[in-house]
Amino acid sequence: MHPYDYADATFPAYEPGDARPPRRNRRPVVIAVGSLLALLLVPVALDRFATARVESRTAEAFQEGMRTPSAPEVHVRGFPVLTQLAAGTLRHVDITAHDIPASDTTGPLPVSELSLRLAELRKSDDDTEALARSAEATALLSYPDMSDALGLEISRGSRPDQVRASVLLPTGDDVTVAATVSVLSGNRIAFKDFQVTGGLLPEVGRVALGEVFERPVRLRNIPQGLRLRSVTTTESGLSARLSGESVTFRSSDDGSRNDEVRDSVRDWVPGDSSYGYA
Known part of the structure; x- marks a missing residue:
């Protein structure tokens, strides 16, 4: 046979699977990943549960304290809430x-909507109040409610700081008047620069309307510590901006309900054991 003639030579058959590395057991890896996910997801789920519970109790207590027909929307921000x-x-x-x-x-003026942003909310030592270190708020006062408070048909004026009122005279004529809204101390809304903008108003009517606009409207049904900063007109009503420090929320001003007040506020904000989280 020729030295380079391999026609008659035989070689062992090549099996591709022989070079494949041995198969590893991946079960320990799956278990480790699952355990890690459980460690991450369980605390998150518990925190979400605690958040939902404290939001629900805060809404119930606020509804009782402010006597609203429905519970407010409450959102606790920041993670984790458990800490x-x-x-x-x-x-x-x-x-x-x-x-x-x-x-x-004597001066009814409901608040159509009140939006609050509270910082550092906690309960008082005697469980009768909820206290916020600071707060910012926006209150919407609808034109129908303003009309009931003033006894005039109030609507938006031509400027962001102006309201308009329509007056029907005994003669059947319509008169339109306008006034500028501004802020006074004591959370009061003032109406200044009263003027007739349409129609003819007798002097006696001018005096009567002037007296109506001279009486400011006070906001009484807001948490203690909030101060009225500005007021502007919108399509649906007056938008009042408020802010303050050491803002206090009470469930009731009735001294005969101290126990009920204490229980309500205890459920409102976090405490040692009332929430069951400690």
Whole structure:
């Protein structure tokens, strides 16, 4: 046979599978990943549960304290919430309430919508109040409610700081008047620069309307500590901006209900054991 003639040579058959590395057991890896996911997801789920519970209780207590027909929308911001509950202070809480009734029958002015942004909400030492280190708020006062408070048909004026009123005279004629809205101390809304913008108004009517606009309207049904900063007109009503520090929420001003007030506020904000998280 020729030295380079391999026609008659035989070689062992090549099996591709012989070079494949041995198959590894991946089960321990899957178990490790699953355990890690469980460690991450369980605390998140518990925190979400705690958040939902404290939001629900805050809404119930606010509804009782402000006597709203429905519970407000409450959102506790910041993660994790469990650590905030353990510390006894919620860092940021947003509350949006609707149809807050007037508390003064001599000058009724309900608040159609109140949006609150609270910082560092906690309960008082005696469980009778909820306290926020600071708060910003926007209150919407509808034109129908303003009309009932002033006894005139109030609507939006031609400027952001102006309202308009329509007056029907005994003669059947319509007169349109306007006034500028501004802020006075004591959370009062003033109406200044009263003027007739349409029609003829007798002097006696001018005097009577002037007296109506000279009486400011006071906001009484808002949390203690909020101060009225500005007021502007919108399509649906007056938008009042408020802010303050050491803002206080009480469930009731009735001294005969101290126990009920204490229980309600205890459920409102985090405490040692009322939420069951400690």
